[in-house]
Amino acid sequence: MPSEDHGGCRLCGARDLASVVDLGASPPCESFLSAAALEAPEMTFPLHLRVCPECFLVQLPPLIDPAETFTEYAYFSSFSHSWLEHAERFTAGAVERLGLDGDSFVVEVASNDGYLLRNVVARGLRCLGIEPSVNVGEAAREAGVPTLTAFLDEDTGAAVRHEHGRADLVVANNVYAHIPDILGFTAGLRALVADDGWVSIEVQHLLSLIESTQYDTIYHEHFQYYTVATARRALATSGLTVVDVERLPTHGGSIRLWARPAAVAGAPSERMLETLAEEKAAGLHDLSGYAGFARRVEAVRLDLLEFLIQAKRRGERVVGYGAPGKGNTLLNHCGIRPDLLPYTVDRNPYKHGRYTPGTRIPILAPDRIAQDRPDYVLVLPWNLRAELSSQLGYLAGWGGRLVFPIPRLEIVTPEREVIGA
Incomplete structure (x- = not known):
């Protein structure tokens, strides 16, 4: 874990923070795009997590202004x-x-x-x-x-x-x-x-x-x-x-x-x-x-990309559920775009008709899934697993399956999830 000087720890002031994981650069996770904004450039910022060697606060540099977000x-x-x-x-x-x-x-x-x-x-x-x-x-x-x-x-x-x-x-x-x-x-x-x-x-x-x-x-x-x-x-x-x-x-x-x-x-x-x-x-x-966290992150990324690419080759359709901020970190780090995930859905009407930042995946209303009957639904708010598995139980009607990317890639049938919830 090499040490780097990036302005010092915001809690204790120590310098030479150590790298935990570097996720590249991405736009702010809640900066959803309107259709008109698709032709404009987006600002991206480094997403490099570090830890203070003195007080051990894990932190990101303050690259964005909370007032803007x-x-x-x-x-x-x-x-x-x-x-x-x-x-x-x-x-x-x-x-x-x-x-x-x-x-x-x-x-x-x-x-x-x-x-x-x-x-x-x-x-x-x-x-x-x-x-x-x-x-x-x-x-x-x-x-x-x-x-x-x-x-x-x-x-x-x-x-x-x-x-x-x-x-x-x-x-x-x-x-x-x-x-x-x-x-x-x-x-x-x-x-x-x-x-x-x-x-x-x-x-x-x-x-x-x-x-x-x-x-x-x-x-x-x-x-x-x-x-x-x-x-x-x-x-x-x-x-x-x-x-x-x-x-x-x-x-x-x-x-x-x-x-x-x-x-x-x-x-x-x-x-x-x-x-x-x-x-x-x-x-x-x-x-x-x-130590080793960055290697485990890379394994998650490769497993998800391998699944999406193989599904695409087989002619199977994968769509998303949810448009949480955390999902945008995952999508941007993995480089997932509409060719692999044609859309995601969300219950929040504020996001309907908008696009995910960076990856520009359309966000639609949840009823689109029942209309399209995809083979798989990638659940981006995986932390709501029990709640969403119950909501998405109807996928079993056509053999659809749920995909949870974290903490490791899991592909499950909704009816089994509901029983075990």
Whole structure:
């Protein structure tokens, strides 16, 4: 793993970051193209993952401006049934765990379209979403969720505290990886939370990413990738202490971090200590755990391309399901274009009639699959395997099969998947 100087670690400032995997160059993963844009050039940016040899934060250089990506955003959380159920379970659990009631105040950062806070509203708790994307924030307000259009930093956190009071619970689900200014964002979390309050953060676990070769979750919007150890270091920069960790199946393997202001934090839980020990055993608290990852990524790429090429030679048709950001990393890294994947479908109407960035694959409505009856459906949001296998069970009617590219290539019949889900 050669060391390279690319501006230094954004957490500790160390230089000479070590290479983990170089995925070439691709456009931002959520920059879906209109038909008119197909004749125009696209900007691409290097996608080279590195690890800090001092604090071991895994990171990408901040090559894109979050304001350009998130002001108008294509991702709406409410289009996933399993994600809505996950949010409902979290809300119910948090209310019970923390004893939240009608006097409590809950803030969610990167609250998207209100997918989670609508559960808080339904329970009669005071809440506020902080969401930078204008379009999805408006959808949240239409759903009855109070939402502030803003990026979180220390000033924003202080302004919310001044107007609304300190939060008993601050939720930050799948956003802590999306901000290049870790220190400013973390200071914003501390500004929001009460001195005896809680911060709950969900983020993909780097241990799962490495062990299951989930390299498609590497994209420009994800500026860093966390172990419990590196998340603990980051939160400590503003006086927040991680006291508990839950392991979650979401996004192929995530962690939910429970943190408190240091003065009231107390001792870490046993399951947090166990997770730290597992990370250390995997070599993620030094450089040893990252060796060989690039070779495993290349094997995933070659297996998928070989399948698509052989299917093409046999005259079989393969189409895609889903147009997630992670799918665009996979498609661009593999060089898959409409000759091998003529279209993909997505439940989000915002994406219909658009094209995937870089690879320019048309995105259609889901009913196109039933019309065309393809031989195979390549599932790009593989992390929703159980949910999508159930939705796509009708493929069995004509002998269609599902293809999951990660963590390894699997070709399955939908009816078997439904039985085993």
